[in-house]
Amino acid sequence: MKRYGTLGTVGWQVLICAIVLSVWQWGYDLRAKLPWLVPDLLDPYFISKPSMIFDNFLIQSCLTSKLGVFNGWFNGEFAKCLARNENNLWAATAITLKNTFFGFVTGVVSGFVAGLILGRSDRLSAIFQPFITAVNSIPRIALAPIIVLAFGIGDMSKIVTSWIVVVFLVFFNTFEGARSIDEGFTNAARLLGASEWQITRTVVVPSTMAWVFASLTPAISFALIGVIVGEFIGAERGIGRLIIESEARGEASGMMVAVVVLMLVGVVLSAIIWRLQAYLLRWQRQRSAE
Amino acid sequence: MSALETSVPTSLRASADRRVEVKGLSKSFQLARTTIEAVRDVTFDVRRGEFVALLGPSGSGKSTVLNMIASLIRPTGGEILIDGKRVVAGKATPDVGYVFQRDTLFPWRTVADNIGYGLELSGVPAQERKARIAECVAQAGLKGFESAYPSALSGGMRQRAALMRTLIVEPQILLMDEPFGALDTHTKIDMHEVLLRIWEREQQTVLFVTHDLGEALTLADRIILFSARPGRIKDMFTVDFDRPRDAVKVRETPHYAELFQHIWHSLGEEFVKGRSA
Ligand SMILES: Nc1ncnc2c1ncn2[C@@H]1O[C@H](COP(=O)(O)OP(=O)(O)OP(=O)(O)O)[C@@H](O)[C@H]1O
Ligand SMILES: [Mg+2]
Numbered sequence: 001m002k003r004y005g006t007l008g009t010v011g012w013q014v015l016i017c018a019i020v021l022s023v024w025q026w027g028y029d030l031r032a033k034l035p036w037l038v039p040d041l042l043d044p045y046f047i048s049k050p051s052m053i054f055d056n057f058l059i060q061s062c063l064t065s066k067l068g069v070f071n072g073w074f075n076g077e078f079a080k081c082l083a084r085n086e087n088n089l090w091a092a093t094a095i096t097l098k099n100t101f102f103g104f105v106t107g108v109v110s111g112f113v114a115g116l117i118l119g120r121s122d123r124l125s126a127i128f129q130p131f132i133t134a135v136n137s138i139p140r141i142a143l144a145p146i147i148v149l150a151f152g153i154g155d156m157s158k159i160v161t162s163w164i165v166v167v168f169l170v171f172f173n174t175f176e177g178a179r180s181i182d183e184g185f186t187n188a189a190r191l192l193g194a195s196e197w198q199i200t201r202t203v204v205v206p207s208t209m210a211w212v213f214a215s216l217t218p219a220i221s222f223a224l225i226g227v228i229v230g231e232f233i234g235a236e237r238g239i240g241r242l243i244i245e246s247e248a249r250g251e252a253s254g255m256m257v258a259v260v261v262l263m264l265v266g267v268v269l270s271a272i273i274w275r276l277q278a279y280l281l282r283w284q285r286q287r288s289a290e
Numbered sequence: 291m292s293a294l295e296t297s298v299p300t301s302l303r304a305s306a307d308r309r310v311e312v313k314g315l316s317k318s319f320q321l322a323r324t325t326i327e328a329v330r331d332v333t334f335d336v337r338r339g340e341f342v343a344l345l346g347p348s349g350s351g352k353s354t355v356l357n358m359i360a361s362l363i364r365p366t367g368g369e370i371l372i373d374g375k376r377v378v379a380g381k382a383t384p385d386v387g388y389v390f391q392r393d394t395l396f397p398w399r400t401v402a403d404n405i406g407y408g409l410e411l412s413g414v415p416a417q418e419r420k421a422r423i424a425e426c427v428a429q430a431g432l433k434g435f436e437s438a439y440p441s442a443l444s445g446g447m448r449q450r451a452a453l454m455r456t457l458i459v460e461p462q463i464l465l466m467d468e469p470f471g472a473l474d475t476h477t478k479i480d481m482h483e484v485l486l487r488i489w490e491r492e493q494q495t496v497l498f499v500t501h502d503l504g505e506a507l508t509l510a511d512r513i514i515l516f517s518a519r520p521g522r523i524k525d526m527f528t529v530d531f532d533r534p535r536d537a538v539k540v541r542e543t544p545h546y547a548e549l550f551q552h553i554w555h556s557l558g559e560e561f562v563k564g565r566s567a
Contacts (some may be wrong), residue, residue, distance in 0.1 A: 184394040187362055191388045192408040192459060202407070206398040283398045283439040 025050045048252035053260065056253035060089040060242075087237045087245075093261055096227055096239040099155050100269075103162020104223035110163075111170030112212060119178025120204060136172070140165045144229045153234040162226030166219045170212065177211025178204060210284065213277045220269045224262065309495045310336040310359065310463065314368035317354050327520040328354045331368070334514055334523060339493040343506035345553075346516025346524075347561045352499040353391055355521070356465045359497065360388045372463065387461025389469045391499070393448050395440040401451050402427065402436040408459035426454040429484055431477075445472040450481065457488060464496045470505065482508050482537035490534050503553055507546060508537050515556060518563035525556055 007015065024047070031038040044052065058064040062081035064071060071077035082088050118125045118132075144161045151157035185203050194202065231240025239258045246254025317329040329351040336342050344352045357363045359370055364379035372383050395404050403410075406423045414422075427436055430450040440448055453469050470478045486509065489496060500506050506513045510529050517524040529549065531540050540546055 182394075184390060184392055185396060187360075188388075188390065188394040188396075188455075189407075189411075190382050191360060191362075191386065192455070193382070193384070193411050198411055202411075203396070206396070209398070281398075283400075283441065 021050050044252065045250075046252055048256045052253040053256045056251075057089070057257045057260075060254065060257055062088055062090075087241055089242070089257070089261065092237060092239045092242050092258075093265065095155070095237045096158075096224075096231070096262075097265060099158040099227045099230075099238070100162060100220075100223045100265075102159045103226055104166055104220060106159070107163045107166025107223065108170050108212075108216065108219060111167040112174050114167075115171045115174025116178050116200070116204065116208065119175040119208075120200070125175070125179075132171075136168055140168065141226070141229055144226070145233055148230060148233045153236060158227045158230035158235065158238070161230040162223045165222040165226040169215050169219050169222060173211045173215035174208055177208035180211075181207050210281055213273075213281060216273045216277070217270055220273055221266055224266055224269070228262070307337055308335045309338040309340075309373060310497070311371040311374075312355070312359070312368070313371070315355065315358060315365050315370065316367035317351070317358060317363070318366050329358075329365075330520040330522050332521065332523055333368075334526070336495055336497060338495055341489060341496045341498065341509055341511045343510035343513045344497060344499045344516060345501070345503065345506050345513050345557065346521065347518050347563070348501070349519045350516040350560070351519065351521025352516055353467050356388070356467050356497060356499060360386055360465055383463075385462045387456040387459065387464050389453050389456045389464075389466040391467035391471070393440075393445075393452065395448055395452050395455070397440050400437045400439055401432055401443070404440065404451055405454045405458055407455055412459070422458060426458050429488075430454045431480070446474065446477055449473065453481075453485075460492065462492075462494055464494045464498075466496065467499045468501065469498075471501070478505070479508075479537050485509065486535055486537060503550060503557060504541065507531075507549060507553075508535065508540055513553065515553070515560070518560050524560060527553055 023042070027038055028042045028044060028049075031042070041047065048056075055064075055068065058068075059066055062071060062078050062085075065077070065081070071081060082090065085091075118128060141161075143164060147160050147164070148157045151160055181204060185207060186199055189199050189203050227238070228240040228243075231238040232244055235241045239262060242258045243255050246252075246258065312332060312334050315329060315332045316327075319326040319328055328349075332351075332355060334342075344355065346352055354363070358365050358379075359372075359377065361377050361379050361381055361383055370377040372386070375383075377383055396407070399407065402423050405426050406419050409419045409422065423436075427433055430453065432447060432451060432454075435443060435447065440451065443451065449469055449472055453466075456464070470481050473481060482505065496509075498506070498509060507529055513527045513529060514523055515525040515527070516522070527549070531543070531545065
């Protein structure tokens with residue numbers, strides 16, 4: 001890795017984290033002395049503090065009791081604590097992840113298939129063009145309340161919300177990809193004896209892949225956003241529900257814990273997509289990787 | 291196009307000496323405001339097993355003619371018959387192989403998988419496929435690059451891989467559009483040797499587009515000279531060196547020099563026109 005100055009890239013990253021966390025943790029304490037320097041927004045009432053967030057995390061995840069005493073792993077306190085709260089941090093994360101996963105997968109699959117079909121058929125794409133443009137100009141997230149109304153406050157409404165934001169994103173990318181396939185490839189395949197189906201499988205799908213993957217990283221965030229918004233509007237469980245509850249109690253650290261968990265979930269999911277892409281699109285990288 | 295159906299029934303072989311017939315072929319491209327006349331009234335025949343070179347300046351419609359024979363584009367006038375059957379645009383004729391001028395190797399497939407593509411399509415078992423790929427890789431001098439992706443190859447290596455991708459399915463009619471355009475002289479002559487040996491063995495009917503007169507003389511039985519745009523046939527020359535030919539030795543004969551001189555003059559006029567057109 002290239003080094004910039006005396007600090008390496010990682011050095012700078014650590015430094016930036018340290019500064020941000022320190023300001024967050026102690027910045028507001030300076031307000032008494034330097035009121036002109038410290039904005040109201042640093043008030044822990046709004047944004048909590050790293051230390052409080054960490055304590056809150058331990059409580060919400062049932063690792064310690066409300067008094068800050070460590071719940072042993074094996075004495076049953078942990079299990080009891082989990083049982084007391086149906087929407088504890090673990091259960092909430094699991095349910096949000098599950099719904100995100102289903103919304104994402106159904107959205108990607110249906111968007112991909114629809115994009116391929118319409119992208120490969122001039123006739124169909126001409127017929128559907130105005131509808132697609134119309135539906136695409138609706139901010140999909142605005143449909144969330146309607147979806148919750150229609151599908152209830154259970155998991156289904158979250159999956160549908162998430163699906164609807166993902167499907168269009170993937171659809172448009174696949175569609176563009178399928179439209180812009182190099183005719184040289186399809187001609188070559190056809191002259192080597194490929195049937196239409198073989199062309200789809202061996203030329204259209206692989207050359208559209210790069211486009212599809214370009215939409216997957218935003219799609220995974222969108223899927224998460226869809227689920228959270230659905231949970232804001234009406235849910236019994238999930239991280240979105242945790243945030244709403246903490247907000248009702250005026251408890252910033254509770255909200256922050258949920259936000260941090262979401263951030264971690266997002267990072268992990270993106271990393272998975274990234275690895276998958278690096279593998280499936282390895283042919284794009286070979287030269288530069290050497 | 292089945293890889294196994296390499297030989298044509300003898301009845302056909304006896305009856306039709308003319309394998310490809312091009313009759314009064316014309317093509318104009320409609321652009322936004324203007325019409326480009328690329329090919330005008332081109333007529334020629336290619337006999338079974340004949341090696342014909344199409345020679346002409348850039349823009350003289352050579353690729354356009356091949357594309358029409360390959361059924362990739364529709365002529366504006368005239369017709370093409372292959373074995374007496376009319377070529378219909380959009381319907382690939384079995385038995386026609388095409389090595390494109392432009393690189394069309396699949397970037398997402400390794401060299402070996404690109405070469406084996408045609409066999410994969412016709413369901414040749416993996417074991418047999420592997421053996422035949424290995425053979426082609428060796429012929430093209432691509433040993434050691436089997437599992438590389440095309441992006442890691444040089445232009446010349448890509449051309450050779452593309453050539454093998456076409457040859458592996460053993461097409462009986464071979465359309466080649468400047469297949470060795472990006473090779474250095476030495477590798478080019480190596481490839482001429484490879485192609486000549488394959489052609490002597492398989493006796494395909496070949497239409498070979500090139501800018502390189504030496505290449506045309508080395509390989510072809512007949513040279514068709516195209517004029518500058520709009521492409522018409524300006525002249526035809528028979529190249530009557532003995533077969534089998536040696537790609538190096540043939541260039542050293544006095545007859546080669548003679549023919550070269552003769553055609554060079556005619557060609558030169560067209561290149562000058564092509565440049566000013
Ligand atoms: N798809 C197309 N649309 C419009 N014009 C075209 C198209 N294809 C070819 N042409 C035109 O037709 C003419 C002949 O093109 P063609 O590619 O057949 O030439 P060529 O003899 O193969 O040239 P080169 O030796 O440079 O490959 C050119 O003027 C070109 O601009
Ligand atoms: Mg050309």
